[in-house]
Amino acid sequence: MIGAGPAGSSLALRLARQGRSVLLVDGATFPREKTCGEGLMPAGADELRSLGLAHLLDQGAPFRGLRYRLPDGTRAESDFPAGQVGTGLRRALLDEALVSACQAEPELEVRLRTWVRELELPGDGGSLPRARVGEEWVEAELVVGADGLRSPVRRLAGLEAPAPKLERFGVGGHFRHAPLGDPVVEVFVGPGWELYTTPVAEDVTNAALLTDRARLEGLRGDLEGGLRGLLREAGGRCEALAAGESLHRVRALGPLALQATRAHAERLILVGDAAGALDPITGEGVSIGLVTSRIASEVIAEAFAAGDLSARALASWTRRRRAEIAPLARFTSALLFLARRPRHAARVIRSLAEAPGTFGRLLGVAAGTAPISSISVRDGVRLLIGV
Ligand SMILES: Cc1cc2nc3c(=O)[nH]c(=O)nc-3n(C[C@H](O)[C@H](O)[C@H](O)COP(=O)(O)OP(=O)(O)OC[C@H]3O[C@@H](n4cnc5c(N)ncnc54)[C@H](O)[C@@H]3O)c2cc1C
Known part of the structure; x- marks a missing residue:
């Protein structure tokens, strides 16, 4: 596992708890600051609870919802539905706590201050992948690239997609x-x-x-x-x-929102931002990393059970991941569309200010706790056109 951010360390924890032997490597030492908005959505908070790390949420600051504000003073504000709360949680705390939880797992070896700079991936011939971990070459049955936005693993594996034209x-x-x-x-x-x-x-x-x-x-x-x-x-x-x-x-x-052509190859998967990052306009990256690492752990368990870690077998990871984040990806695209048209965005925010029901439903989707189907056609029109 290369990268001990939220995606890598949460997946390492889940795999170790399945009884797998895991090596988790990161070039950084923890705690470390990370450029991030640090808003953990309710779905991400649920994943922390499921990992037995509920106590971490007490170290952050709960927030009840979201407010948009314009230079002319217009405000649109809504709480998360059903009394849910998000948590403002410093990455220095979150990432260090996840790494500490990994260090406490007997099946999990953590090597920090250790960069992975080379990777040898197998063709279809059945050999195992190898990575140069610090000065040592390490062989593994499966390599997981959890190395963030600029993912060297994604580049070394030839899975980089063209960068977005409009850089942010x-x-x-x-x-x-x-x-x-x-x-x-x-x-x-x-x-x-x-x-x-x-x-x-x-x-x-x-x-x-x-x-x-x-x-x-x-x-x-x-x-x-x-x-x-x-x-x-x-x-x-x-x-x-x-x-x-x-x-x-x-x-x-930056540039932000770099993508992968797919999140799998022979004996390799990419998770978290390495697998493709959404623009942070919806503040979801950490939650996506935590939620999808649970899905990745299921796909990995199935692949090991079938004794098949081929690209064909691991393709279900790319499919399931895409299906999971599709609603948010659409929501993110809609918000980016608005962000590029400030006058239009102002009209939409004014319209949301008058329609708290629409805003609340949109926030349910952004929170990761409501399906995209909860947004009506009327809500969609209001979001995109502001009427
Ligand atoms: C401005 C901004 C605001 C954001 N706001 C929010 C927000 O409010 N809420 C939210 O949920 N998300 C937000 N995000 C997104 C969020 O920060 C990312 O989605 C999240 O950090 C991704 O986690 P990760 O585990 O995939 O990668 P990372 O957290 O980037 O971790 C990757 C790790 O890999 C290690 N690594 C990299 N290369 C190597 C290597 N070669 N060898 C060994 N280790 C390596 C790094 O040291 C790092 O620790 C924001 C992002 C930005 C830029």
């Missing part, structure tokens, strides 16, 4: 401030940029900017100053962050 980048940091007492994720939609603020503690908020290359280039050289400037421009509760103490170096990441 993320910039993120944490700011300490006086308590906000406002437990929602807020998205300020500016012209050509969106600013997500997710409370992760009473007095600490994550600020994540999503924007295009031109704006990112304008911020280069002083990412923190640039992020503070946009927080000031967004106003409202963002002003408290703009004036707050930055807790670490502000970082940028």
Whole structure:
């Protein structure tokens, strides 16, 4: 297993608990900061509970829903349906706790500060794949690439899809401030940029900017100053962050939403962002990684039981993964369509402000707890056209 982010470490845990012997490798040491909005959707929180890590949720800050805000002051706000809550959870905490849980499993060996730089994959001839783990070549029955957005495993396996034409980048940091007492994720939609603020503690908020290359280039050289400037421009509760103490170096990441042609090959699967990342506009990547790692563990169990780890047998992973994330992928495309048309997006947000029922149903899908069929045609029209 190459990569110990949420996708890799949760899958490693599940496989070890099935009785498989697993080697989990990551070049980083934990805790580490990761550029991420850190909003864990209810479906992701459920997966943490199923892994026996419910206590982790107490270390984050619950949020009851989502608010969109426009420069002219328009706000559309909705709670998750049925009293569900999301959790603002720092990746430094989440990822370290998952890695620690892995270290406590007897069947699981964890090697940190160890990069995988070479990979030899089998043809159809029945040989086993090998990876150079640090200085040592290691053979395995199955390689799992869980190595994130830019996935070297995906590249080495020749599974990289062309990058999206419209590039987007993320910039993120944490700011300490006086308590906000406002437990929602807020998205300020500016012209050509969106600013997500997710409370992760009473007095600490994550600020994540999503924007295009031109704006990112304008911020280069002083990412923190640039992020503070946009927080000031967004106003409202963002002003408290703009004036707050930055807790670490502000970082940028991208281009985002890189894809794989498929998530399997002979004796290899890709999971999490390595298998294809959605644009973070819906704040789902961690939840998708946790939910789909459960599906991957089922596919792997079936493949081992049948004694068949061929690309043909593992193709069901690509199919099941795609089916699982299809509703969110469609929702993400709809939001990106709007993000590229700020005037149109403003009309839609105004329309959602007047139709809290529609917004609530959309949020149920985004939360990963309601089927796409819960969105009516009327809701879809309102989302896309704003009438
Ligand atoms: C700006 C921004 C905002 C976001 N907001 C949210 C949000 O609010 N909610 C949400 O759920 N998601 C959000 N996401 C998405 C989320 O961050 C990702 O989907 C998530 O991190 C993917 O997890 P992963 O385990 O697949 O990969 P990662 O978390 O990236 O982990 C991959 C691991 O692989 C290791 N690795 C890489 N290469 C090698 C190698 N060669 N050898 C060994 N180890 C290696 C890395 O060190 C890393 O630890 C956001 C993303 C961005 C960029």
